[in-house]
Amino acid sequence: MARHLLDDGAARINIFSRDEAKQDLMRRAFNDERVRFFIGDVRDVDSVRTAVLDADFVFHAAALKQVPSCEFFPQQAVKTNVVGSHNVIEASAAAGVRSVVLLSTDKAVYPVNAMGMSKALMEKTAQAFARNHPDSDMTVSVTRYGNVMYSRGSVIPAFISLLKEGKPLTITDPRMTRFLMSLADSVDLVKHAFVHAQPGDLFVRKAASTTVSTLATAVGRLFGQDEPEVHHIGTRHGEKLHETLLTREEIAKATDQGDYFRVPLDDRGLQYEKYFSEGEEDVDTTVDYASDSVAPLDVDETVALLRTIPEIAADPELNT
Numbered sequence: 248m249a250r251h252l253l254d255d256g257a258a259r260i261n262i263f264s265r266d267e268a269k270q271d272l273m274r275r276a277f278n279d280e281r282v283r284f285f286i287g288d289v290r291d292v293d294s295v296r297t298a299v300l301d302a303d304f305v306f307h308a309a310a311l312k313q314v315p316s317c318e319f320f321p322q323q324a325v326k327t328n329v330v331g332s333h334n335v336i337e338a339s340a341a342a343g344v345r346s347v348v349l350l351s352t353d354k355a356v357y358p359v360n361a362m363g364m365s366k367a368l369m370e371k372t373a374q375a376f377a378r379n380h381p382d383s384d385m386t387v388s389v390t391r392y393g394n395v396m397y398s399r400g401s402v403i404p405a406f407i408s409l410l411k412e413g414k415p416l417t418i419t420d421p422r423m424t425r426f427l428m429s430l431a432d433s434v435d436l437v438k439h440a441f442v443h444a445q446p447g448d449l450f451v452r453k454a455a456s457t458t459v460s461t462l463a464t465a466v467g468r469l470f471g472q473d474e475p476e477v478h479h480i481g482t483r484h485g486e487k488l489h490e491t492l493l494t495r496e497e498i499a500k501a502t503d504q505g506d507y508f509r510v511p512l513d514d515r516g517l518q519y520e521k522y523f524s525e526g527e528e529d530v531d532t533t534v535d536y537a538s539d540s541v542a543p544l545d546v547d548e549t550v551a552l553l554r555t556i557p558e559i560a561a562d563p564e565l566n567t
């Protein structure tokens with residue numbers, strides 16, 4: 248994200264995070280005076296205030312995001328994902344920030360795990376700020392993602408490492424489906440939100456989906472293996488079979504913006520009798536927008552998508 252913003256000519260970028268070692272790596276990698284680094288934790292509002300002091304735009308991605316670990320430490324998910332997000336919003340409003348974009352996940356929809364539940368509350372916190380502060384100069388919006396391909400600790404790099412080590416692929420449930428997004432698509436989604444958001448908006452990028460079984464076969468193909476050896480490990484703590492990016496109720500309110508859906512804030516007050524219901528009639532409202540309600544990619548299509556990932560395209564051991 249920072250790289251894209253620098254390329255777009257950003258005058259200044261403040262990076263705020265807990266890990267000084269990662270910041271040091273990033274400092275060396277960027278070697279750009281426009282980038283400044285702030286150590287802190289979203290749980291500590293004073294540290295957030297320092298980082299957003301002179302910011303126009305805030306992009307909030309700090310999170311505990313791994314499903315199984317949040318099942319063991321749900322309170323930690325609440326502290327970072329809910330309280331921390333509230334701190335980011337409040338500190339940004341106090342500093343006169345123009346727009347805050349918060350990153351959410353499809354796991355926040357019909358949540359069954361602590362990570363998704365805490366992200367759902369983050370979304371509610373953002374929407375409540377917009378609803379309760381209609382005169383604020385700051386726009387708060389949310390982007391909801393499916394799985395970002397090749398993100399740290401995720402299944403694609405894990406499968407690639409296993410095949411490089413000559414080990415079988417560890418498959419949870421071959422029927423599981425997930426939405427797949429590239430990092431570039433997720434950056435575009437955030438930029439779209441910065442440019443188009445009205446207070447309290449939720450944005451989703453339309454995405455392809457695939458089954459875990461298809462994904463495993465497709466990764467095998469990258470190594471020239473038609474049927475890679477697999478080992479079934481069973482569903483992990485808190486995992487769902489399928490994910491939902493938008494509920495049918497959200498779709499009923501959404502506008503179709505080509506590559507994106509925009510769901511506006513329900514900004515009614517608590518006196519419901521004053522209002523009548525509005526929606527966009529040409530959007531299909533019969534089903535959720537879910538990873539099993541879109542046609543799944545087949546193996547060839549998944550291989551083609553994997554080859555668009557820069558790390559895979561650059562790996563001399565792959566693409567055989």
Ligand SMILES: O=c1ccn([C@@H]2O[C@H](COP(=O)(O)OP(=O)(O)O[C@H]3O[C@H](CO)[C@@H](O)[C@H](O)[C@H]3O)[C@@H](O)[C@H]2O)c(=O)[nH]1
Binds near residue numbers: 419420
């Ligand atoms: O060794 C493995 C690891 C994962 N999977 C499966 O692969 C899919 C993707 O798993 P993973 O890459 O670990 O992602 P998720 O658990 O779906 O969660 C990721 O994607 C979410 C968006 O849905 C983000 O919110 C989370 O932060 C991020 O960790 C799931 O169906 C897993 O069950 C396997 O079959 N074998």
